[in-house]
Amino acid sequence: MDNVISPENIVYQKPTLLNDNDMHYCPGCSHGVVHKLIAEVIEEMGVADKTVGISPVGCAVFAYNYIDIDWQEAAHGRAPALATAIKRLWPDRLVFTYQGDGDLACIGTAETIHALNRGENIAIIFINNAIYGMTGGQMAPTTLMGMKTSTCPYGRQADLHGFPLKITEIAAQLEGTCYVTRQSVHSVAAIRKAKRAIRQAFENSINRRGSSLVEIVSTCSSGWKKTPIEANKWMEEHMFDYYHVGDLKTI
Amino acid sequence: MDNHYSNTSEVLLMKGNEAIAHAAIRCGCDGYFGYPITPQSEILETLAAEKPWETTGMVVVQAESEVASINMLYGGGGSGKRVMTSSSSPGIALMQEGMTYLAGAEIPALIVNVQRGGPGLGTIQPSQGDYFQATRGGGNGDYEVIVLAPASVQEMADFVDLAFELAFKYRTPAMILSDGVIGQMMEKVVLPPFKARRTEEEIRRDCPWATIGRTPDRKPNILTSLELRPEAMERHNLELQAKYRKIEAAEVRYEELLTDDAEVLIVAFGSAARIAQKAIDLLRAEGVRAGLLRPITLWPFPTLRIQQLAQQVRGILSFEINAGQMVQDIRLAVEGRTPVRHYGKMGGIVPTPDELIATLKSDFNL
Numbered sequence: 001m002d003n004v005i006s007p008e009n010i011v012y013q014k015p016t017l018l019n020d021n022d023m024h025y026c027p028g029c030s031h032g033v034v035h036k037l038i039a040e041v042i043e044e045m046g047v048a049d050k051t052v053g054i055s056p057v058g059c060a061v062f063a064y065n066y067i068d069i070d071w072q073e074a075a076h077g078r079a080p081a082l083a084t085a086i087k088r089l090w091p092d093r094l095v096f097t098y099q100g101d102g103d104l105a106c107i108g109t110a111e112t113i114h115a116l117n118r119g120e121n122i123a124i125i126f127i128n129n130a131i132y133g134m135t136g137g138q139m140a141p142t143t144l145m146g147m148k149t150s151t152c153p154y155g156r157q158a159d160l161h162g163f164p165l166k167i168t169e170i171a172a173q174l175e176g177t178c179y180v181t182r183q184s185v186h187s188v189a190a191i192r193k194a195k196r197a198i199r200q201a202f203e204n205s206i207n208r209r210g211s212s213l214v215e216i217v218s219t220c221s222s223g224w225k226k227t228p229i230e231a232n233k234w235m236e237e238h239m240f241d242y243y244h245v246g247d248l249k250t251i
Numbered sequence: 252m253d254n255h256y257s258n259t260s261e262v263l264l265m266k267g268n269e270a271i272a273h274a275a276i277r278c279g280c281d282g283y284f285g286y287p288i289t290p291q292s293e294i295l296e297t298l299a300a301e302k303p304w305e306t307t308g309m310v311v312v313q314a315e316s317e318v319a320s321i322n323m324l325y326g327g328g329g330s331g332k333r334v335m336t337s338s339s340s341p342g343i344a345l346m347q348e349g350m351t352y353l354a355g356a357e358i359p360a361l362i363v364n365v366q367r368g369g370p371g372l373g374t375i376q377p378s379q380g381d382y383f384q385a386t387r388g389g390g391n392g393d394y395e396v397i398v399l400a401p402a403s404v405q406e407m408a409d410f411v412d413l414a415f416e417l418a419f420k421y422r423t424p425a426m427i428l429s430d431g432v433i434g435q436m437m438e439k440v441v442l443p444p445f446k447a448r449r450t451e452e453e454i455r456r457d458c459p460w461a462t463i464g465r466t467p468d469r470k471p472n473i474l475t476s477l478e479l480r481p482e483a484m485e486r487h488n489l490e491l492q493a494k495y496r497k498i499e500a501a502e503v504r505y506e507e508l509l510t511d512d513a514e515v516l517i518v519a520f521g522s523a524a525r526i527a528q529k530a531i532d533l534l535r536a537e538g539v540r541a542g543l544l545r546p547i548t549l550w551p552f553p554t555l556r557i558q559q560l561a562q563q564v565r566g567i568l569s570f571e572i573n574a575g576q577m578v579q580d581i582r583l584a585v586e587g588r589t590p591v592r593h594y595g596k597m598g599g600i601v602p603t604p605d606e607l608i609a610t611l612k613s614d615f616n617l
C-alpha cells in the first residue's frame with residue numbers, strides 16, 4: 001500500500017496553506033470548499049507572505065484556524081473597514097475579507113457599500129447561504145420569500161420581513177467596483193469557475209484595480225434542516241432562481 | 252506640509268484641534284480615519300488641507316461613520332501602523348464596540364475625543380461629560396483604555412506622540428480626552444520635532460505580532476478577541492489585567508499647583524483645570540491656602556497621590572464640567588478620610604472662577 005502515496009501516484013493534494021486542524025463546519029457546508037479554494041489560490045499566486053485575510057463574525061469566524069496566513073478577526077460586519085485601512089497602509093499587499101450574508105448584507109451594509117464605492121483595492125468573498133448559520137438558523141436579509149427560518153417560522157413574507165436583498169447587484173452599480181461576480185461550489189465545474197473568480201479578485205487587489213466582490217451562493221444544511229444532498233438540490237432549485245450565477249461586472 | 256513653521260522651536264498660534272493635526276503629521280502617524288462632527292472637524296479639515304500623503308506618506312480617509320473609523324483603526328493598528336481617529340462625544344459613543352475589540356485583540360490605536368455636552372445629540376458646546384465613557388468604557392467586558400487629558404493647546408500637540416508611544420508600548424488603545432474649549436481655543440504652541448514614519452523593517456522588528464503577511468520564518472499572526480475555551484479565555488483576561496496593573500504602576504501622570512501647604516484641594520482636569528488655576532490665584536490672594544491637583548492620566552488615575560493629599564487637607568472639591576463623574580474616583584481614593592464634594596455645570600455652560608470659589612467656600616466653611 002505504501003506506493004499509493006508515492007509522488008507519481010498523487011493525483012490530488014490539498015494546498016499546504018490549508019493546515020490539518022479539524023474544521024468545525026457541518027457536513028455539506030460550502031464554507032470548507034471555499035476555504036480550500038482560497039488557500040489554493042494564495043499558494044498558486046505565491047503571495048502568502050503578502051496576504052492579510054479578515055475573518056467575519058459568522059460560521060467562518062474561525063477561518064484563521066485553517067489557512068496559515070496572517071489574519072485579523074473583525075467585529076460583526078466591519079471587515080471591509082479593517083481591510084480598507086490595511087490596504088491603504090500596505091498598498092502592495094493582497095487584502096481580502098471573507099463574510100457571510102448576515103455580516104456583509106445586514107449589519108455591515110454600510111461598511112460594504114462604502115468600501116466598494118471608494119474603490120478600495122480589496123477582494124470580498126461573500127458566502128450567501130440565505131441564513132444566519134452560526135446563531136442557529138435565523139432569517140437573513142438574503143432569506144428567500146417563503147423560506148422558513150427560526151425567526152420566520154411560517155416563511156418569509158413581504159409585509160413582515162421585506163424582500164431578499166441582492167446586494168451583489170447593488171455592488172455592480174458602484175463606480176468603485178472592477179469585478180463583481182456570483183458563483184457557487186456545488187459541482188466540480190462550479191468549483192473550478194469559483195476558483196477562477198477568486199483568483200481574479202485576488203489579482204485585482206494586488207494590482208490595485210479597484211474593489212472586487214465574489215458572491216458564492218452557498219448551502220447551510222444545518223440551518224436549512226436538510227441533508228447535504230438535499231441542500232445542494234434545494235439550492236439549485238430555489239437559490240439560483242433568485243440569485244443568478246454569473247459575472248455581473250468585469251472591467 | 253508647509254515649511255513656514257518647519258523650524259520646530261518656532262512659537263505658533265493655533266487652535267487645539269489644528270495642533271493635534273499638525274502634531275500627528277510630525278510624529279510619524281501613518282493614518283487618520285475620521286468622520287466629521289463639531290467641535291473637532293478642524294482636525295480632519297487641517298489634515299486634508301496639509302495633504303500629508305504627499306509629504307510624509309500619511310494616509311487620510313474620511314470614513315462613512317465612526318463605526319467604520321474605529322474599525323479602520325483595528326485594521327491599521329493591527330498591521331503595526333500608528334493610526335488615529337478623532338471625534339466628539341456622540342461619535343465616540345458609536346466607537347465603543349470597536350474600542351473593546353481593540354482592547355481585547357491588544358491593538359494599539361489613538362482615539363481623540365473633543366467632548367461636547369450630552370446626553371444624546373446634546374449640544375455642540377463644551378463639556379466634560381464623557382469622563383465615565385472614557386474611563387469606564389461603553390464597550391463590553393473587562394478592559395481599560397489609557398486616557399490623557401490635555402489642558403492646553405501645547406498639550407494637545409504633545410500628547411499625540413505620547414499616546415502613540417503608550418499605545419504601542421502596552422498594545423492597547425489610548426485616548427486623548429479633550430473638550431470643546433481646548434479644541435477651539437487658540438494658544439501659543441511649539442509643535443513637536445519631526446519624526447519619521449516607521450519603515451517595514453522597523454515594524455517587523457517592533458511589532459512582531461502585526462498582520463502584514465506571514466513570512467516563512469514565523470507562524471501566522473492572528474489578531475482576534477474571540478476564544479471559546481474558558482480556561483484560555485480566563486488566561487487571556489488575567490494577562491490583560493496584569494498589563495493594566497503594570498500601566499497603573501508606571502504611567503500615572505498628574506500636575507500639582509500649590510499643594511505643599513494646601514488646606515483645601517481642588518481636583519480638576521482639562522479645561523476645568525485652567526479655570527481652577529485662576530480660582531486658586533484669587534483664593535491665595537485672599538489668604539485661603541488652596542491647591543490644585545490636575546490628573547493628566549484619567550486612567551490610570553492618580554489614586555495614591557490623592558490618598559496622600561487627603562490626609563493633609565480639610566476637604567477636596569472635584570471640579571468638572573459635568574454632573575459629577577471623576578468625583579467617584581476621588582471618593583474611591585479617599586475612602587472617607589476627608590469630605591469630597593463636586594462642583595460643575597452642564598449643558599455647555601462653562602463655570603467661572605468666581606462660581607467655583609463661592610462653592611468651595613460654602614462647602615468647606617472657609
Ligand SMILES: Cc1ncc(C[n+]2csc(CCOP(=O)(O)OP(=O)(O)O)c2C)c(N)n1
Binds near residue numbers: 103129132134
Ligand atoms: C454585534 C453582534 N451582533 C450579533 C452577533 C451574533 N451573531 C453572530 S454570527 C451572526 C450571524 C451570522 O450570519 P452570516 O453572516 O450569514 O454567517 P453564516 O454563519 O451564515 O456563515 C450573528 C447575528 C454578534 N456576534 N455581534
Ligand code: SF4
Binds near residue numbers: 024129133
Ligand atoms: S451552520 Fe450552516 S454555515 Fe454554519 S457550518 Fe453548519 S452548514 Fe455551514
Ligand SMILES: [Mg+2]
Binds near residue numbers: 127
Ligand atoms: Mg449566512
